[in-house]
Amino acid sequence: MAKKVVVLVGTKKGAFILEGRAGRRSWALRGPFCEAWPINHVVADPASGTIYAGGGNEWFGPAVWKSTDLGATWTHSSEGLAYRAGEDPIKSVWSLAPAGRSLYAGVEPAGLFRSEDGGRTWRHVAGLRNHPSRPKWQPGGGGLILHSIVAHPGDQRRLWVAISSAGVFHTADGGKTWEPRNRGTRNDYLPEGEKYPEFGQCVHSLAMAPGMPDRLYQQNHCGMYRSDDGGRNWRSIEAGLPSTFGFPATVHPRDPETLYLVPLNGDTAGRFVPGGKAAVWRTRDGGESWTALRKGLPQRNAFFGVLRQAMAADPLAPAGVYVGTSTGTLFASRDEGESWTVLAQHLPAILSVETLLVAA
Amino acid sequence: MADDESRPAPPRVVVTLPAPLVNLFPGSVRRLELAAASVGEVIDALEARWPGMRDRLCDSRPAIRRHLNVFVGSERASLATRLPPGAEVTIMTAISGGSPALAEPGRRRGGRPLDRTGKGVV
Numbered sequence: 001m002a003k004k005v006v007v008l009v010g011t012k013k014g015a016f017i018l019e020g021r022a023g024r025r026s027w028a029l030r031g032p033f034c035e036a037w038p039i040n041h042v043v044a045d046p047a048s049g050t051i052y053a054g055g056g057n058e059w060f061g062p063a064v065w066k067s068t069d070l071g072a073t074w075t076h077s078s079e080g081l082a083y084r085a086g087e088d089p090i091k092s093v094w095s096l097a098p099a100g101r102s103l104y105a106g107v108e109p110a111g112l113f114r115s116e117d118g119g120r121t122w123r124h125v126a127g128l129r130n131h132p133s134r135p136k137w138q139p140g141g142g143g144l145i146l147h148s149i150v151a152h153p154g155d156q157r158r159l160w161v162a163i164s165s166a167g168v169f170h171t172a173d174g175g176k177t178w179e180p181r182n183r184g185t186r187n188d189y190l191p192e193g194e195k196y197p198e199f200g201q202c203v204h205s206l207a208m209a210p211g212m213p214d215r216l217y218q219q220n221h222c223g224m225y226r227s228d229d230g231g232r233n234w235r236s237i238e239a240g241l242p243s244t245f246g247f248p249a250t251v252h253p254r255d256p257e258t259l260y261l262v263p264l265n266g267d268t269a270g271r272f273v274p275g276g277k278a279a280v281w282r283t284r285d286g287g288e289s290w291t292a293l294r295k296g297l298p299q300r301n302a303f304f305g306v307l308r309q310a311m312a313a314d315p316l317a318p319a320g321v322y323v324g325t326s327t328g329t330l331f332a333s334r335d336e337g338e339s340w341t342v343l344a345q346h347l348p349a350i351l352s353v354e355t356l357l358v359a360a
Numbered sequence: 361m362a363d364d365e366s367r368p369a370p371p372r373v374v375v376t377l378p379a380p381l382v383n384l385f386p387g388s389v390r391r392l393e394l395a396a397a398s399v400g401e402v403i404d405a406l407e408a409r410w411p412g413m414r415d416r417l418c419d420s421r422p423a424i425r426r427h428l429n430v431f432v433g434s435e436r437a438s439l440a441t442r443l444p445p446g447a448e449v450t451i452m453t454a455i456s457g458g459s460p461a462l463a464e465p466g467r468r469r470g471g472r473p474l475d476r477t478g479k480g481v482v
Contacts, residue, residue, distance in 0.1 A: 035380065035384065059381075059425065059428055059454070060384065060416040060425065060428075061425055076412070077415075081415075082415075082420040089420045
């Protein structure tokens with residue numbers, strides 16, 4: 001059966017949906033959805049095609065929006081998406097992840113929630129905030145946010161989350177107990193001799209290699225890392241990259257050795273693509289070497305960044321790669337990054353990009 | 361909010377809702393009359409009519425959300441504010457939204473500037 005790619009875009013002012021036609025050569029954009037709320041993450045359950053959008057509105061608080069008809073109609077709920085009375089209220093939903101029959105939501109201030117009824121009601125996965133390190137978690141520039149949720153494909157009890165800037169945590173018992181998994185990742189903002197703490201690193205994004213659940217990649221505020229043991233140990237793979245700073249890390253849909261990054265010019269120089277020249281960087285060997293992919297991307301006067309959830313790949317062959325900028329441009333490649341075109345521009349600042357494959 | 365049997369029936373009051381809230385709840389209306397002895401009971405009644413509306417109006421402290429205002433007549437009210445018969449209860453969005461960092465210059469939480477503008481930097 002013919003399939004088409006749907007690109008789901010979360011922005012500072014609503015969600016947008018693009019549908020690819022004619023072999024990803026022609027695209028139609030719809031939106032803004034979700035009443036133009038800030039939408040941090042739009043995802044789809046690949047099994048059902050249901051779309052979920054997480055965000056938070058200054059007036060009306062956090063919610064997860066849901067559409068079962070590719071965005072034609074939406075509902076929203078935050079029932080149960082709350083901490084106990086007296087705690088700092090939840091401001092916003094930052095990350096969503098379908099995992100089997102469950103749907104997870106990461107929120108600000110950092111915590112994890114789970115829905116077993118397709119986002120209608122939520123329960124706090126309290127074990128994470130009960131971790132003894134919790135009182136020492138510090139917010140990063142974007143707040144104290146739980147922004148990455150990675151589920152083990154074969155074991156629903158296992159889950160990794162990433163919190164800025166508390167680091168990576170893992171559970172093997174469905175969220176009851178958690179352990180930090182940050183060994184080998186650096187925190188340049190601590191004194192000499194203290195730069196490799198048990199937790200407190202500013203992880204920016206976390207990704208799992210396809211078919212290799214123990215192979216994790218992370219882009220950190222301070223470096224780029226790979227783990228081959230489920231995050232127990234990390235090693236730097238930043239040699240060959242133009243900087244150690246960036247936000248997203250996107251894996252290839254089938255090849256565990258292929259990874260895409262968008263290094264930026266550092267955390268104090270504007271957080272732009274380096275030299276005003278845009279590039280997506282790709283490794284084909286698990287981070288041993290890197291190639292800049294520039295064809296079709298602006299090579300002068302480009303002053304944008306790409307935020308942590310704003311890059312994704314589609315599952316077709318060759319894989320499509322999609323990159324959304326802080327200036328509201330959506331770039332796409334349908335040849336694994338070799339060349340790029342503009343799918344949309346003049347959107348609000350893009351906060352997230354994900355893909356879904358549906359019947360054409 | 362269990363009613364004390366000895367207490368008289370709650371007064372009828374008139375409630376006005378902000379348009380962006382009504383947009384979120386199909387079938388809801390900008391202006392309605394209901395029975396409530398306090399602002400908290402107004403919220404209860406709205407939740408009963410349109411499930412989920414409480415979460416949009418109140419946070420888990422619990423309190424009216426920080427960027428919403430509730431007026432009884434011309435006075436700002438809280439959840440505990442009592443309502444006389446015929447009270448006009450107006451729920452309004454505050455002048456904020458758009459860019460939250462600009463909406464509240466200088467506001468600080470936990471010793472750090474409030475910054476909800478994005479993931480790192482936008």
